[in-house]
Amino acid sequence: MKTASRTLNLDTPLLAVVGKKSVTALAAKLDLHTVGDLVRHYPRRYVKRGALTDIAELQVGEYATVLARVVKTTLRKMRNRPDEYMQVELTDDHRGTLRCTFFHPERLQWVIVPGLRALFSGEVSTFNGTKQLTHPQFEAVEDSEGVRPFISIYPAAHGLTSAQVGRCVRQVLDVLDDPSDPLPAELRRTEGLADLGRALRRIHLPETEADFFGARSRLVWDEAMGVQLALALRRQRAVQRPAAPSPHVPGGLLEAFDARLPYTLTAGQRRIGEELAVDLASTAPMNRLVQGDVGAGKTVVALRAMLQVVDNGRQAALLAPTEVLAAQHARSLRSLLGPLAQAGELGGAEQATRVSLLSGSLSAAAKKKALLEAQSGEAGIVVGTHALIQDRVGFAELGLVVVDEQHRFGVEQRDALRGRGEQAPHLLVMTATPIPRTVAMTVYGDLEVSALRELPGGRLPIATTVVPTAEKPTWLQRVWARVHEEVRAGHQVYIVCPRVGGDDKTAADDAEQPDDGGGDERRPPLAVLDVAPGLAEGPLKGLRLGVLHGRLPAEEKDAVMRAFDAGELDVVVATTVIEVGVDVPNATGMVILDADRFGLSQLHQLRGRVGRGSAPGVCLLVSDMPPGTPARVRLDAVAATTDGFELARLDLELRREGDVLGALQAGRRSGLRLLSLLHHEEVIARSRGYAAELVADDPGLAHHAGLRGLVAEIVGDEERAAYLDKV
Numbered sequence: 134m135k136t137a138s139r140t141l142n143l144d145t146p147l148l149a150v151v152g153k154k155s156v157t158a159l160a161a162k163l164d165l166h167t168v169g170d171l172v173r174h175y176p177r178r179y180v181k182r183g184a185l186t187d188i189a190e191l192q193v194g195e196y197a198t199v200l201a202r203v204v205k206t207t208l209r210k211m212r213n214r215p216d217e218y219m220q221v222e223l224t225d226d227h228r229g230t231l232r233c234t235f236f237h238p239e240r241l242q243w244v245i246v247p248g249l250r251a252l253f254s255g256e257v258s259t260f261n262g263t264k265q266l267t268h269p270q271f272e273a274v275e276d277s278e279g280v281r282p283f284i285s286i287y288p289a290a291h292g293l294t295s296a297q298v299g300r301c302v303r304q305v306l307d308v309l310d311d312p313s314d315p316l317p318a319e320l321r322r323t324e325g326l327a328d329l330g331r332a333l334r335r336i337h338l339p340e341t342e343a344d345f346f347g348a349r350s351r352l353v354w355d356e357a358m359g360v361q362l363a364l365a366l367r368r369q370r371a372v373q374r375p376a377a378p379s380p381h382v383p384g385g386l387l388e389a390f391d392a393r394l395p396y397t398l399t400a401g402q403r404r405i406g407e408e409l410a411v412d413l414a415s416t417a418p419m420n421r422l423v424q425g426d427v428g429a430g431k432t433v434v435a436l437r438a439m440l441q442v443v444d445n446g447r448q449a450a451l452l453a454p455t456e457v458l459a460a461q462h463a464r465s466l467r468s469l470l471g472p473l474a475q476a477g478e479l480g481g482a483e484q485a486t487r488v489s490l491l492s493g494s495l496s497a498a499a500k501k502k503a504l505l506e507a508q509s510g511e512a513g514i515v516v517g518t519h520a521l522i523q524d525r526v527g528f529a530e531l532g533l534v535v536v537d538e539q540h541r542f543g544v545e546q547r548d549a550l551r552g553r554g555e556q557a558p559h560l561l562v563m564t565a566t567p568i569p570r571t572v573a574m575t576v577y578g579d580l581e582v583s584a585l586r587e588l589p590g591g592r593l594p595i596a597t598t599v600v601p602t603a604e605k606p607t608w609l610q611r612v613w614a615r616v617h618e619e620v621r622a623g624h625q626v627y628i629v630c631p632r633v634g635g636d637d638k639t640a641a642d643d644a645e646q647p648d649d650g651g652g653d654e655r656r657p658p659l660a661v662l663d664v665a666p667g668l669a670e671g672p673l674k675g676l677r678l679g680v681l682h683g684r685l686p687a688e689e690k691d692a693v694m695r696a697f698d699a700g701e702l703d704v705v706v707a708t709t710v711i712e713v714g715v716d717v718p719n720a721t722g723m724v725i726l727d728a729d730r731f732g733l734s735q736l737h738q739l740r741g742r743v744g745r746g747s748a749p750g751v752c753l754l755v756s757d758m759p760p761g762t763p764a765r766v767r768l769d770a771v772a773a774t775t776d777g778f779e780l781a782r783l784d785l786e787l788r789r790e791g792d793v794l795g796a797l798q799a800g801r802r803s804g805l806r807l808l809s810l811l812h813h814e815e816v817i818a819r820s821r822g823y824a825a826e827l828v829a830d831d832p833g834l835a836h837h838a839g840l841r842g843l844v845a846e847i848v849g850d851e852e853r854a855a856y857l858d859k860v
């Protein structure tokens with residue numbers, strides 16, 4: 134051990150305390166470099182001294198450290214080689230048996246003996262029905278932990294064991310004076326939180342269970358505050374750049390549009406419409422998320438906002454996630470607007486504007502025309518995909534950006550969209566993916582949220598059924614019969630496959646490919662290019678079939694969608710290119726093949742493509758996964774409820790949190806270790822309140838160095854530098 138310096142603090146490089154070999158390993162394997170990094174590397178769990186790890190609870194695929202008793206060891210000869218290896222059978226003294234194999238047992242065979250209790254680490258796998266640890270590492274217990282009541286088990290890596298990490302942590306804690314606490318004393322008092330030094334000691338070296346629970350509930354605040362302060366600072370920055378106000382213009386396009394709307398707006402559409410009208414009239418840039426379940430009627434809400442901006446002589450851009458959706462939006466906006474979108478054309482209304490579509494597939498001449506219309510301001514509304522609009526378009530005067538159906542649209546992308554001009558455009562994000570409250574407060578924490586709860590009247594529920602072909606192979610015939618029934622009744626059907634086909638083996642257009650383990654040995658997912666011809670020749674012979682996937686040239690995609698829209702096709706066999714936003718009210722059937730290959734929210738989105746008109750929809754989830762598997766649980770959940778909020782919550786439970794919170798962070802090691810979107814709703818909400826107050830009192834956090842440090846843990850590198858530099 135090196136000098137116990139009194140000036141040790143969280144920024145001190147580990148080399149000041151820990152031996153060089155360990156420092157190298159901690160940096161290389163766990164990306165830990167400073168004292169702060171290491172003390173914030175919390176134990177994953179604790180083993181009570183004496184209590185063996187419950188082997189039945191170990192998950193296949195996890196890297197686990199278990200405290201177990203050696204039952205028996207066997208030395209064996211390798212086939213075709215002189216080397217020996219040692220098989221070790223472990224028990225937890227209940228039901229569990231675990232096997233490990235050590236190669237080069239020359240030294241270990243004298244240490245690992247029946248009756249020994251020790252820590253074994255490795256990746257959990259199964260072989261012939263028995264759990265085993267691959268690449269096991271072994272440590273005797275007593276060397277590693279003295280006589281503490283709990284053994285802390287750390288996230289470890291191959292070549293760096295939990296106990297090695299623990300030793301380094303203890304060395305650091307031995308010499309670390311109480312670090313200065315980033316959380317204001319007032320906050321800690323109100324919330325009843327331990328100070329940082331004590332919490333760190335207790336989370337690493339608990340004496341009682343209450344110690345580590347208490348420590349965690351304090352340390353989770355550091356993360357929640359980091360997130361909320363980062364967001365509060367962003368909100369603050371966003372307001373600093375003013376927007377051009379676009380108030381309601383009497384006698385304008387918007388009023389003309391409302392007069393020709395074929396239906397009455399729902400109460401929700403009207404309410405959100407009023408919110409948007411107020412936001413747009415302000416010089417504070419609007420920053421709003423409208424969330425409404427599939428089919429809630431978000432398009433018309435967005436269009437009305439766009440028209441208010443156009444009435445002020447400015448432009449609006451509508452960004453769609455796919456070319457298919459962009460083309461469809463352009464079509465449906467034009468048809469909703471009718472003569473109001475025909476500026477300069479015969480029959481165009483007097484105050485009419487134009488809707489331009491910017492699509493990758495346009496001919497060079499058409500693209501040039503669209504770009505010119507955007508530049509000159511002739512196009513009041515420009516529709517396109519994100520990439521296209523972001524890179525290529527100069528607007529005459531952009532007043533509003535609408536982002537449709539892009540629930541993975543991170544904070545940074547939103548910043549980029551707002552551009553660098555003197556005035557910021559207003560921003561409206563629309564999503565049908567319901568967002569649990571905690572996610573709304575984190576990933577979308579810089580946005581105001583409006584919810585569009587009710588669906589337009591007359592919607593009929595969608596009946597969803599799981600078709601389990603493993604148990605009931607004959608049900609597949611019923612699926613095709615059902616497709617025929619829908620078509621005979623004058624309706625249309627989507628059939629979705631996870632993969633395009635042709636030469637690719639796995640790549641779908643953008644399927645989420647949930648990982649249920651053991652995916653490798655399964656057959657490749659069904660592909661559009663294989664399924665479609667089979668159906669056309671077989672069970673769906675006689676129906677008019679179209680094919681749609683991401684690899685088709687854009688004009689062909691558009692032609693297929695157009696034909697389906699017009700009722701010239703009965704069935705379209707597609708990938709998830711039809712996942713979001715596509716709106717063909719006459720489509721009533723959705724058959725999803727290999728449904729287990731899709732994520733929860735994808736399935737909900739796909740199902741939302743039907744039942745949009747006045748006829749009831751049917752959704753059939755075809756899967757050969759056996760009951761009880763995680764994939765089937767997901768399908769049963771989708772079949773059991775059409776409540777998007779319920780499904781979103783489940784999705785959050787089934788998905789790793791990192792996927793969700795990752796959107797906040799630009800590809801660096803996560804500063805979030807304890808904060809859970811599922812479990813810390815209360816902390817997130819409360820820290821949001823504190824963050825708003827702190828930033829209002831101390832813009833830029835000039836007087837709160839500790840809090841700036843917490844923010845730096847959360848945000849991406851570029852922004853991080855900005856916070857660290859400021860003193």
Ligand code: ADP
Pocket residue numbers: 396397398399402425426427428429430431432433565589590714716718745
């Ligand atoms: P989403 O919210 O999923 O984007 P859309 O905007 O595509 O939903 O609307 C779904 C369908 O509902 C469209 O066909 C649209 O014309 C129709 N619609 C929207 N608002 C109403 C309304 N107030 N009354 C009746 N139909 C409506």
Ligand code: MG
Pocket residue numbers: 431432537538714
């Ligand atoms: Mg939509």
